[in-house]
Amino acid sequence: xxxxxxxxxxxxxxxxxxxxxxxxxxxxxxxxxxxxxxxxxxxxxxxxxxxxxxxxxxxxxxxxxxxxxxxxxxxxxxxxxxxxxxxxxxxxxxxxxxxxxxxxxxxxxxxxxxxxxxxxxxxxxxxxxxxxxxxxxxxxxxxxxxxxxxxxxxxxxxxxxxxxxxxxxxxxxxxxxxxxxxxxxxxxxxxxxxxxxxxxxxxxxxxxxxxxxxxxxxxxxxxxxxxxxxxxxxxxxxxxxxxxxxxxxxxxxxxxxxxxxxxxxxxxxxxxxxxxxxxxxxxxxxxxxxxxxxxxxxxxxxxxxxxxxxxxxxx
Numbered sequence: 001x002x003x004x005x006x007x008x009x010x011x012x013x014x015x016x017x018x019x020x021x022x023x024x025x026x027x028x029x030x031x032x033x034x035x036x037x038x039x040x041x042x043x044x045x046x047x048x049x050x051x052x053x054x055x056x057x058x059x060x061x062x063x064x065x066x067x068x069x070x071x072x073x074x075x076x077x078x079x080x081x082x083x084x085x086x087x088x089x090x091x092x093x094x095x096x097x098x099x100x101x102x103x104x105x106x107x108x109x110x111x112x113x114x115x116x117x118x119x120x121x122x123x124x125x126x127x128x129x130x131x132x133x134x135x136x137x138x139x140x141x142x143x144x145x146x147x148x149x150x151x152x153x154x155x156x157x158x159x160x161x162x163x164x165x166x167x168x169x170x171x172x173x174x175x176x177x178x179x180x181x182x183x184x185x186x187x188x189x190x191x192x193x194x195x196x197x198x199x200x201x202x203x204x205x206x207x208x209x210x211x212x213x214x215x216x217x218x219x220x221x222x223x224x225x226x227x228x229x230x231x232x233x234x235x236x237x238x239x240x241x242x243x244x245x246x247x248x249x250x251x252x253x254x255x256x257x258x259x260x261x262x263x264x265x266x267x268x269x270x271x272x273x274x275x276x277x278x279x280x281x282x283x284x285x286x287x288x289x290x291x292x293x294x295x296x297x298x299x300x301x302x303x304x305x306x307x308x309x310x311x312x313x314x315x
Contacts (some may be wrong), residue, residue, distance in 0.1 A: 007052060010095050011179070025083050026100035032283055033076035039290040040065040043300070050303040056119050056134040058300075064112045065141050072106030074098060075175055075282045082174070090242070095176040099191045100158050100210040102282075103178065106202045106255065108152030109285070113248055114207035115142045120241050121214040125221045153203050155267060160192050174275055179262045211248060215241065243292045250288050254281030 047053045047062045078098065082088050090098070122130050161178055164185040171180040182192050218241060257277045269277075294300055 007092055007166045007169045009089045009091050009169065010176065011170045012090065012174055012176075013170045014174045014271070014278075015082065016271065022083060026080060029076060029079050029083065031079070032287070034165055035071060036072045036076075036283075036286040037069055039067045040286060043290050044069075045296055046300070046303055050306075053299065053303055056136075056139045057116065057123070059136075059139050060112060060116045060142070064109070064116070064289060067105060067107065067108045067112060068289055069255075071102070071109070072282060072286045074101035074105060077277075078175060079279075087190055090176060095171075095181070096158050096162050098176045099161070099178050099181075099203060100154055102175070103154045103157065104150055106258075106281070107154065108146055109251055109315065110207045110255075111146040111150060113251065114210050114243065115146055116209040116242075116244050116280075117214040118142075120244065121218055124218050124241075148204060153199050155197065157199055160195055164189065164192070173278060175278075177262055179276040208252075215245065246292050247285075251281075251285055254285055257281065 015212075044062050044065045047058050047065075057188050076096075078090075121132060126133065157178060164182065164300075165187055166181070166184045167182045167186040171177065171184075173180055179196070182189050182196075258281055261274060261278050287315050
């Protein structure tokens, strides 16, 4: 405790001097951010304006697209600012705000994917009860749980980390990370580690297990459905699950890369690759979701074409 200091800002140590490439990095980040915001807002507006898409699956998709805009906005404007600076630092309070926003984005993402898996499970395994079980009230309840429960978990996580006395202020990342700050603590961090483990189980592992269970049940029902006509119908329904599974795999890879980069010694990995892996989660997932859902879901494509045709005719 004798080395404890009052930290007012954190220095981000993963930035290297870009030299003349500074503006190229700035332009690449800006293009990625504009593409993410534009594609996700387009699909959000499409679902909101098209009455034919006011169904549980598409309302959950709308929440997913809003979360992509929120998550990318928690990081990309920050990167745009930092890449142009000579000294890379962030105020103490802003760092914890960014941690809260980034962790909330990740939690809402997996909770929404779990809600979408539950919706597909009811639609395929309980088709006769689907409309009585997945009402608009039920969807609103799922969305409230998806956003409010992670907010509570992460508020406690951030409060525990902000309460720690720190012996340093250098974070070896290009953005703020909770475990990077915990490692700077002068005091024991047992409570933080226990809660971090509990948070991981409740907010990540349980939704993932729910998703795996529901898709296991869906696959079993589709394969064992009696009669060729009924089996074909269920297999067509199973096709709507493919984008969800692809999104889940991409999300899982991004989460694993974040955990590995934060918890283990990866000094043997080139610095540029470390930065790329740390940003993969916040760049590829928000770009991947509108692409995979916009191209693979037939009704979304049809509504988009209808909307564009209507605008062309009006023009």
